[in-house]
Amino acid sequence: MLAVTTNHYLVLSFLLFTIGLFGIMARRNLITVLMSLELVLNSVNLNLVAFSYQLSDLTGQVFAVFTITVAAGEAAVGLGILIALFRLRETTQLDQAAELKG
């Protein structure tokens, strides 16, 4: 336990990123996959804000706001796809929608 530096934020951000990535790859429920995607985007924001503080530059914070915008749009479209899938298949399990698997 020592004084918090930018490195601490980077390690935390990357741990969150990997947890989200694992969720995206491993889970079968589309709702959980979308939630893991939000985790990944959030960890990127943490990185941007940490470097904004490190460099005393507001650009990182501005880009964090942009990332939040993109995350909001992504959540809306992703959940729209989920609703469409559920109407078509009566399920949200990803491996039940494998027509393109060949």
Added chain:
Amino acid sequence: MSGADLLFYLFAALALGAAVLVVSLRNPMYGAISLLATFLSIAALFLLRHAEFVAAVQIFVYGGGIMVLFLFVIMLVNLHRMRETTKYDRQTPLAAVLGVLLVALFVTVFAAASFGPPLARPEVFTAGARGISGNTQAVAWVLYRDYLLPFEIASLFLLIAMIGAVVLGRRT
């Protein structure tokens, strides 16, 4: 170790624990609540790094908007039908190995990287149009002066996303 450092460790542990719960809980409803805990912890971490406006937006957009969207959809789809199925995909071992390797690689790199002490010019985060005025005005100043075009593109993006969501969710 100062109080701010203590708060960092507290909220970092909270965020990590809640994130693990998000990817491991079977019921998406509990997963969404854990996700909310992660969002709020990360907002607190933003506050510790002088990003007050981003922290507020994080709570409004993530904790408010996106969370309500998730909860609505979870309640809309029938959860009972998914209860018997298995939770993880067949590629889970591969994902776990990949995740552990990535963590090992990046934690080594990030822990070893040296950025030196922060520049420590806190007035940058609060300097608006007329001297010291607060983080919101400072961010707005940069956003509208230097990043006006990306800002407009973001608004167009939101319009497209809205139309796309409506079209996708429409009953055909």
